[in-house]
Amino acid sequence: MKKITLLIMLIALVSCKNETEDTGKLKIVATTSMITDIVKNIGGDFIELQGLMGAGVDPHLYKASEGDVAKLYNADIIFYNGLHLEGKLVEVFEKMEQTKTTIALGESLPKDQLIGSEYFASNYDPHVWFNIQFFKQFAMTVTEQLSKKDPVNSVNYIANEKAYLAKLDALETEVTATIATLPEEKRILVTAHDAFNYFGKSYGFNVVGLQGLSTATEAGVQDVQRLSDFIIENKVKAIFVESSVPRRTIEALQAAVLYKNHEVTIGGSLFSDALGNTGTEEGTYIGMFKSNVNTIVNALK
Known part of the structure; x- marks a missing residue:
């Protein structure tokens, strides 16, 4: 075929x-x-x-x-x-x-x-x-x-x-100046899939994705349970959805954390594999990058 x-x-x-x-x-x-x-x-x-x-x-x-x-x-x-x-x-x-x-x-x-x-x-x-x-x-x-x-x-x-x-x-x-305002121990970035490893390497974030590098395969129950334990153990304050990945994957992760009597907020939506709408600031590479950094830092502080 x-x-x-x-x-x-x-x-x-x-x-x-x-x-x-x-x-x-x-x-x-x-x-x-x-x-x-x-x-x-x-x-x-x-x-x-x-x-x-x-x-x-x-x-x-x-x-x-x-x-x-x-x-x-x-x-x-x-x-x-x-x-x-x-x-x-x-x-x-x-x-x-x-x-x-x-x-x-x-x-x-x-x-x-x-x-x-x-x-x-x-x-x-x-x-x-x-x-x-x-x-x-x-x-x-x-x-x-x-x-x-x-x-x-x-x-x-x-x-x-x-x-x-x-x-x-x-x-x-x-963005380097903005990230410097976030303590290193709070630089744990949990997202829908592994799109932010280069970002993490550049700015000292521990990046953990619910899915792998490609969204072609969906996260399973074991992935959700493993990551929910990680969030609780590391006292992660917020996790993030992505503009090009269905929101339900992160919502399932949030629910799993809540089921274990802990809370984690959804800190906002990040642009991962695509920019924002044409004609908006986020519709440019520079605007997208600034938006992501501000969203991450504000949610994790």
Whole structure:
């Protein structure tokens, strides 16, 4: 069934026609909202950009539609996270590598700096955007690829990159100062799935997810019981839902703690695998990161 579905998609890809007006600008497609945002910041008005995944979309489970295939077919460059984050799109991208410029941003990061996992298909945690230094490397790679494909506007891409890297520097300074107000013994982050390990490594949090690195598998009763015991033992004040994961998983964990005559609050919703709504501050990478840090610190104090 999987091969048949892929074959149908590829047939649609070959047969679809470009019905959009040719403006002469680079046509770019990005997968996750985080990658769409960074490409937007670097490319600016000099590219035509389409993102496949919007607010609240889980990239682990995302399947390409016929419309997505048409967008990918018409693109000059496809930017995606890689490291098997977009698990159900991997075969599509691998097929397109023969005729398209496909850039897996996460694959270019130094492997010795990635967090390994024996339980994940790529053997690396794919949630690399929660390390701001890695996101800066994403910006550099995007600039390099846009400049290579469109050398006429290279000076503009480089200028945009410089401005955006300065904003990321300011972001890191701000969130570091905010996190410093939270005592180290309170830096225990319990979330719906293991999306925040890079964040935890950068800022000294013990991160525990109810589900694993991918949301493709659901948490079982034993996972809930194990984590509820951990919360009680470590006197965790608050746990967090995620915008791209069903709320019921964390509510079940809260209920398990309550059943054992202890209380834990739901400290708020974190943006994990997707940004917030377009047009809001949380709809940008920088706004998302600030929102997460403020939510975590305020709930755990």
